[in-house]
Amino acid sequence: MSDTTVLEQEIAIEQQHVDRVYARLAELRRDASRAEKEGYQLAGVGTFGALVERDAMVFHAARRRHALDTEYEGLVFGRLDLLTGATHYVGRMGIRDDGSKPLVVDWRAPAAAAFYRATPADPLGVVRRRMIQSSREKVTGIEDDLLDPDAAPEGMRVVGDGALLASLAKATGRGMRDIVATIQREQDDAIRSPASGVTIVTGGPGTGKTAVALHRAAYLLYSDRSRFAGGGILVVGPSGVFVDYIATVLPSLGEETATLRSLGSLVPGWDATRVDSGEVAAIKGSLRMRRVLERASHDAVPGAPTELRLLYRGTLLRLGAKDLDRIRRAALQRGARRNEVRGHGFDRVFNDLWAQARDAKVSGLPEKREFEAELADRTDFREFLKAWWPRFTPMRVLRWLADPGRLRAYANGVLSRDEIATLQGSFDALATEGPTISDVALLDELDELMGRPRRPQKKSKNPFHVRDGIQEVSTFADRQAATRAQQVQRDEDYRDYAHVVVDESQDVSPMQWRMIGRRGQYASWTVVGDPAQTAWSGDPAELDRSRDRALGSRKRNSYALTTNYRNSSEIFEVAAKVIRTIMPDLPLPSAVRSTGVEPADVVTDARGLPETVRELTEKQLSEVDGTIGLITPVPRRDEMAEWVAGLPERVQVVTALEAKGMEYDAVVLVEPAQIATDLAGVRTLYVALSRATQRLTTVGTDPGWLP
Numbered sequence: 001m002s003d004t005t006v007l008e009q010e011i012a013i014e015q016q017h018v019d020r021v022y023a024r025l026a027e028l029r030r031d032a033s034r035a036e037k038e039g040y041q042l043a044g045v046g047t048f049g050a051l052v053e054r055d056a057m058v059f060h061a062a063r064r065r066h067a068l069d070t071e072y073e074g075l076v077f078g079r080l081d082l083l084t085g086a087t088h089y090v091g092r093m094g095i096r097d098d099g100s101k102p103l104v105v106d107w108r109a110p111a112a113a114a115f116y117r118a119t120p121a122d123p124l125g126v127v128r129r130r131m132i133q134s135s136r137e138k139v140t141g142i143e144d145d146l147l148d149p150d151a152a153p154e155g156m157r158v159v160g161d162g163a164l165l166a167s168l169a170k171a172t173g174r175g176m177r178d179i180v181a182t183i184q185r186e187q188d189d190a191i192r193s194p195a196s197g198v199t200i201v202t203g204g205p206g207t208g209k210t211a212v213a214l215h216r217a218a219y220l221l222y223s224d225r226s227r228f229a230g231g232g233i234l235v236v237g238p239s240g241v242f243v244d245y246i247a248t249v250l251p252s253l254g255e256e257t258a259t260l261r262s263l264g265s266l267v268p269g270w271d272a273t274r275v276d277s278g279e280v281a282a283i284k285g286s287l288r289m290r291r292v293l294e295r296a297s298h299d300a301v302p303g304a305p306t307e308l309r310l311l312y313r314g315t316l317l318r319l320g321a322k323d324l325d326r327i328r329r330a331a332l333q334r335g336a337r338r339n340e341v342r343g344h345g346f347d348r349v350f351n352d353l354w355a356q357a358r359d360a361k362v363s364g365l366p367e368k369r370e371f372e373a374e375l376a377d378r379t380d381f382r383e384f385l386k387a388w389w390p391r392f393t394p395m396r397v398l399r400w401l402a403d404p405g406r407l408r409a410y411a412n413g414v415l416s417r418d419e420i421a422t423l424q425g426s427f428d429a430l431a432t433e434g435p436t437i438s439d440v441a442l443l444d445e446l447d448e449l450m451g452r453p454r455r456p457q458k459k460s461k462n463p464f465h466v467r468d469g470i471q472e473v474s475t476f477a478d479r480q481a482a483t484r485a486q487q488v489q490r491d492e493d494y495r496d497y498a499h500v501v502v503d504e505s506q507d508v509s510p511m512q513w514r515m516i517g518r519r520g521q522y523a524s525w526t527v528v529g530d531p532a533q534t535a536w537s538g539d540p541a542e543l544d545r546s547r548d549r550a551l552g553s554r555k556r557n558s559y560a561l562t563t564n565y566r567n568s569s570e571i572f573e574v575a576a577k578v579i580r581t582i583m584p585d586l587p588l589p590s591a592v593r594s595t596g597v598e599p600a601d602v603v604t605d606a607r608g609l610p611e612t613v614r615e616l617t618e619k620q621l622s623e624v625d626g627t628i629g630l631i632t633p634v635p636r637r638d639e640m641a642e643w644v645a646g647l648p649e650r651v652q653v654v655t656a657l658e659a660k661g662m663e664y665d666a667v668v669l670v671e672p673a674q675i676a677t678d679l680a681g682v683r684t685l686y687v688a689l690s691r692a693t694q695r696l697t698t699v700g701t702d703p704g705w706l707p
């Protein structure tokens, strides 16, 4: 029998099962709709208990229906034939037949673990592992691994030669794909690592660290939903571009509840995308900034009145600059938070004025309480207080650092003279362009240093509350919207995440670790990264210390990933040569896929560069189906974007820093020599060179970058 016939027959066998699964799915969908309708009918009974029951029933039925309605591409993607003779199908969700026998096992269930973990050396009771590829409801391909040939029953067929490679060769879309059908054993170990403590995943470019982190989030939500969906999972990535790129992975796994944030948008109210130069970012990210900010947060307000003069019942009461300074300092002793002790500051002003009035023997001086009430009624006095000790927002105080004199005063003895000079000017655009990504951690620190002005607490609305006026949240969409509303509400100051995932952790600065740490005090953690890809040019020891502090003494489990699934071996070879120039002993992952296409390096002069870049990009458009990343030096993004203006949307222009974590089918990397000398230099170039799956072209005016 020919190979094709065998394959067709095996496909037909699997199609039968897949048909059964979809038929059952349709049945379950009908049941869920019916349950939802019956739920509504309970409302007619009219008792409170019936309403609660109705609500719960409608909610569960609607949730189930929503899960079933989700278009699952490749709902069933695996089959295990076990030593015992049993067969399990593995898929994106668990489905049972009407006799409660499993038709599909959820990929996260213990029974599915062997699908990812079994190897020929350790088959875990699996004889044959089969990967089933399909397009919607139609089975299109099969790839088998025979794990235990000795135990294979007569006639067992084995077809295909590698689902993994087939999946890797697919063109990239705008967003990252899930890898649920082809998770590899070393990745599975990290995904199923214990829920508590800290899971640390390291590995070179393209080894699946991000994929692992996201699948781990889905796994945790499955294994202990009440804990992780209830407390929330926070996923932090380096940039907005990156967060958009990974945003579809969890929904494709049926999980919608995780909160995704970039480092620039972790603090409510900000969505920063501007970056500082590497030198500036290293200073802004250093823990020493805390001391600088603390001094700023205690300083007098620029332009505030330096004296208070009040004519009270014919007597001049006066507080001069020194008095006001003394009062402010006294109120701000021992780390007091400026917004929270405003009332103490005002009390001290009243006390001083009262003492003066008494000493001056003001005629008809009333009781102190009445004296205070009289002053508080006076507009001039109130205006003074407001100007002298306003309510501060973190942004207001950070903007003081744009003043060179203030910056010098706050940083004196904390930062070196050179560092102060480097920082100067880096806060100038705060007012017009908003914060840089590094500034956001400083704003968060100031928020902590100054506290929040006291406001009456708003009563939070619980969307599941059914008493009093019965909020009838009755469809799944309503419920989801209500849950999201609750998330948005808790986002304002939410710090009690049950799990925090930090991606590209090698770039998180000490100040940023503090910012993330505040939101994960009670959390377990997954921290993934690759030290060789860091853009951090500050003190590495400080970085380690601050990370350790954020993670606390929780137990750590470490995993290393060793295979590069992204780059063709030809492309990774170039990236590897570059990183070896500064880290000759670095263990590098092995790239498993070869395309036979060598990367191209084009040298041209500055005048010809724009046209050459456009031509090379057009060439890539004709050669690959998926995305094309045009990677530029950080300061030249906008200029180079003009060069490719009007080309299809598949072409995405990003800086070498924004390219972190991203992936494209083809990459045109412009001015590598400039990237190598910018910012974190060679490491950033290494990142940029390891973004492409199929084609890499470097182009620039200086050939000297290639080792």
Ligand SMILES: Nc1ncnc2c1ncn2[C@@H]1O[C@H](COP(=O)(O)OP(=O)(O)OP(=O)(O)O)[C@@H](O)[C@H]1O
Pocket: 164, 167, 168, 177, 178, 179, 182, 183, 184, 187, 203, 204, 205, 206, 207, 208, 209, 210, 211, 212, 530, 533, 565, 566, 660, 661, 662, 663, 690
């Ligand atoms: N087991 C797998 N099966 C199929 N594809 C995989 C697998 N593991 C990783 N990939 C693919 O490899 C690519 C790289 O994965 P990912 O972005 O998670 O790597 P990374 O380690 O975070 O990379 P980097 O550090 O370079 O940002 C992605 O396209 C991902 O889907």
